[in-house]
């Protein structure tokens with residue numbers, strides 16, 4: 001797949017399919033397969049699921065549209081987009097929230113991505129055990145404590161660096177086009193396998209049967225954070241990607257397609273994990289280690305378990321790469337376009353910052369495990385601050401800005417591709433951006449700090 005350059009040297013995705021595949025490539029990753037099941041597990045299953053889906057559709061899609069409008073309409077990074085649309089104000093400072101969030105996320109995300117490399121290679125070389133009942137937690141501890149995660153984190157970040165140094169679209173676009181459908185097929189196959197597990201009914205009930213009494217402020221905040229995290233929203237990532245869209249990309253359709261596919265992958269992951277959790281007598285509340293502890297049990301029941309496991313963790317590793325590449329773009333385009341650094345220098349500096357954060361988070365599972373702030377290790381703190389605070393705040397600012405401060409004609413031009421397509425949802429979209437999204441996010445914040 002080729003990419004083209006426009007006159008101010010910004011790359012443009014060559015095809016609509018490439019643009020959607022890359023956007024979905026950013027959205028689909030560890031957030032769906034690792035983070036969604038563990039968040040759902042600790043927040044009561046069905047209660048979390050219903051809040052999460054409501055937020056994806058009521059808040060996620062409108063905010064995704066607003067990032068697309070700003071990104072493609074200005075062909076700029078998050079700072080440039082705010083500045084071009086409102087040169088006389090300080091809205092562009094919201095870009096710093098985006099950069100902070102992207103660094104925090106890259107830091108803990110690369111540790112988990114490092115685990116996927118460890119699990120992939122251990123399955124390949126026959127070290128991952130699939131046959132005794134002690135495999136779950138014990139095996140996870142064996143593979144991921146001490147200095148080992150540090151090494152895998154560094155290796156993962158090195159892979160990320162080499163992809164980034166190669167340019168924007170080439171590698172990422174090509175890889176996403178092939179990998180995402182493959183990962184999807186594999187998930188469907190595992191899902192079908194779930195039907196055969198004795199805990200299938202219980203697992204599905206846990207995930208889909210909401211107990212409304214379990215909807216607490218922390219469930220609401222967790223589901224909101226998960227919706228933003230999973231859609232790569234609120235930090236300018238989708239804005240940056242939209243700046244590479246061509247002028248004939250129906251933004252509304254791209255937003256809905258991305259949200260639907262992304263949620264589908266999360267639901268598939270849930271259908272794979274929870275039946276296994278109940279079949280093997282595990283606890284859904286294991287937290288960040290849940291998926292890594294449960295998956296070996298699932299593979300142990302499949303013929304050729306080691307092969308499935310190797311393939312699955314390989315694809316998960318590659319899906320993580322398409323996500324980390326997209327989050328790294330935020331700081332790289334900032335340095336390139338705001339500081340006028342070369343792409344190479346910008347990539348090196350961004351990667352070094354990511355490496356520092358990654359090391360701190362990796363050590364949270366070893367030498368720094370006793371070091372906690374507000375009861376959280378660096379790993380959990382970085383996750384909490386970015387997903388539950390920075391992303392919703394960034395999304396709230398973006399939605400207020402697009403709803404109230406951008407000319408309605410500009411919004412219409414973007415959503416209709418300059419009048420080429422009809423977009424009957426313009427009024428509801430603007431209504432959501434003006435009222436629904438900011439109010440909902442604000443109320444959830446007040447609620448979570450105990451004010452309402």
Ligand code: PFF
Nearest residue numbers: 027029030031230232237327
């Ligand atoms: N959406 C990605 C996932 O679900 O794994 C994570 C992510 C990517 C968050 C890019 C933020 C971002 F900018």
